[in-house]
């Protein structure tokens with residue numbers, strides 16, 4: 351079981367309040383992703399759950415039990431750090447075995463568990479190497495191996511993929527998702543990359559300046575962002591916004607429309623614009639268009655569209671999928 | 684230095700330094716070897732010609748030789764042990780965010796800047812004097828008989844003075860090493876269920892192994908040559924005669940340059956045996 355409940359949890363460093371009191375529920379077996387811009391308090395929140403920082407207020411419950419003052423080792427959680435935090439003087443085998451050794455597990459059991467973990471993570475041939483002799487992805491797997499052998503109630507990941515290159519990040523994303531499918535253990539995952547959040551999460555928690563902006567499933571956040579911040583943060587490329595007269599037409603202060611919900615046409619449409627740079631990705635083309643009275647927007651078009659710089663195009667937003675926001679930036683429904 | 688020209692230019696420019704160092708090292712060594720085979724008594728007839736291995740035999744068969752080797756090893760060993768243990772503890776302490784950290788750090792480093800003769804005199808007169816020393820007062824305060832430090836506990840006193848001198852060096856090197864430890868490693872170990880002491884043994888000590896090796900190697904070199912501290916305190920009496928001190932006595936007190944030079948060669952041999960020994964034990968920590 352790994353149900354984590356935060357009740358009015360707050361954190362201040364000295365006089366600066368990093369996290370105002372917040373409530374959050376992480377259900378057993380759920381894959382929860384904390385996402386938000388740099389410095390918004392994601393790591394701090396994770397470290398509070400881990401017990402590496404003391405809460406300034408509120409209570410943390412794991413499976414209904416108050417652990418606010420329990421030392422990290424007794425919370426039954428395992429953490430994977432951004433820098434991997436492998437022990438450089440120990441072999442991979444010893445690294446993975448370390449938590450078991452600390453727990454006083456019998457030698458034979460340790461050997462078996464370490465070899466199992468190595469098997470799962472494709473590390474068998476590297477067991478006798480030192481972390482310094484491994485690639486970034488392999489180190490990452492060792493760090494994960496070290497956390498799974500303990501069979502924790504929940505895994506905590508702090509930006510585990512941010513040191514890897516794009517291709518490897520994609521692979522590891524799949525591997526972690528697969529690990530979650532097979533272990534069915536609660537995972538709390540911190541990232542500032544909304545693609546990771548969208549692809550991996552059961553539930554996304556969007557944070558800004560320590561405040562939870564919205565909690566929901568990836569598609570929920572995509573379809574119904576609660577405010578401007580979430581709308582702009584979730585989705586790639588980012589949502590286009592327009593205000594003024596254009597928004598007035600929709601009875602809103604600001605409207606938002608995603609690049610994929612804009613129809614591009616050379617003949618006619620609601621808005622007329624001048625084509626700027628086109629980004630050809632093969633499958634899609636992202637066209638940057640400057641629309642008079644609306645501003646610069648991005649539109650998604652087919653991969654084989656051919657538009658020249660400075661051409662005139664017509665754009666039509668999908669009216670059913672236009673997001674409307676009030677003066678305070680909150681979504682109007 | 685990639686190209687041929689830059690490599691030869693580099694060699695040319697390094698040559699004077701290398702030459703100077705070689706001369707600096709080789710001339711005294713050659714002279715020591717030369718004199719060690721001669722009977723040379725400056726005040727009693729001067730250079731009296733070759734005597735073969737006579738000086739070597741006489742030096743090693745003197746009743747002071749083996750005790751002096753033993754004393755040397757005791758001083759080196761104890762000072763290393765004390766400075767390393769206290770150095771690690773002090774470094775751990777100084778790494779904590781404490782009030783007045785800057786001043787405390789300067790205070791800890793200060794002894795290293797005091798000249799050996801001065802610090803030995805300070806210890807001898809202010810702390811260890813059996814009548815007026817601070818220790819004597821302390822002992823009397825608790826109703827105990829003051830210890831005649833430099834005669835009754837002469838070797839421990841020397842070890843204490845020399846340790847005090849070298850503790851800052853060890854602390855400084857170990858402190859920089861501790862500061863370079865990634866705090867996430869300690870946190871990971873904490874999450875992995877390692878309590879404070881086990882974190883110390885499994886994470887901090889291995890991390891320090893390289894720094895400890897450096898401290899051992901450098902200090903050994905200097906500790907083998909400890910002289911001033913003995914000269915101004917016991918003058919080699921009460922079992923504090925190290926090999927270095929014995930050589931000094933042979934050359935200057937007995938005015939026998941040949942005999943002293945032979946002792947110098949023995950000192951080189953001892954230093955090399957020790958170096959070989961140390962490299963075997965701790966040298967592997969240096970490559971990684």
Ligand SMILES: Nc1ncnc2c1ncn2[C@@H]1O[C@H](COP(=O)(O)OP(=O)(O)OP(=O)(O)O)[C@@H](O)[C@H]1O
Pocket residue numbers: 363368387388389390391392393394395542
């Ligand atoms: N020990 C500390 N003392 C004071 N302020 C801190 C401390 N640790 C973090 N902060 C502050 O708390 C805020 C949140 O930091 P945190 O590390 O949680 O950000 P983050 O969301 O993880 O950012 P990133 O994506 O860059 O890792 C930051 O403004 C940071 O300056």
Ligand SMILES: [Mg+2]
Pocket residue numbers: 392393394508509
């Ligand atoms: Mg962070």
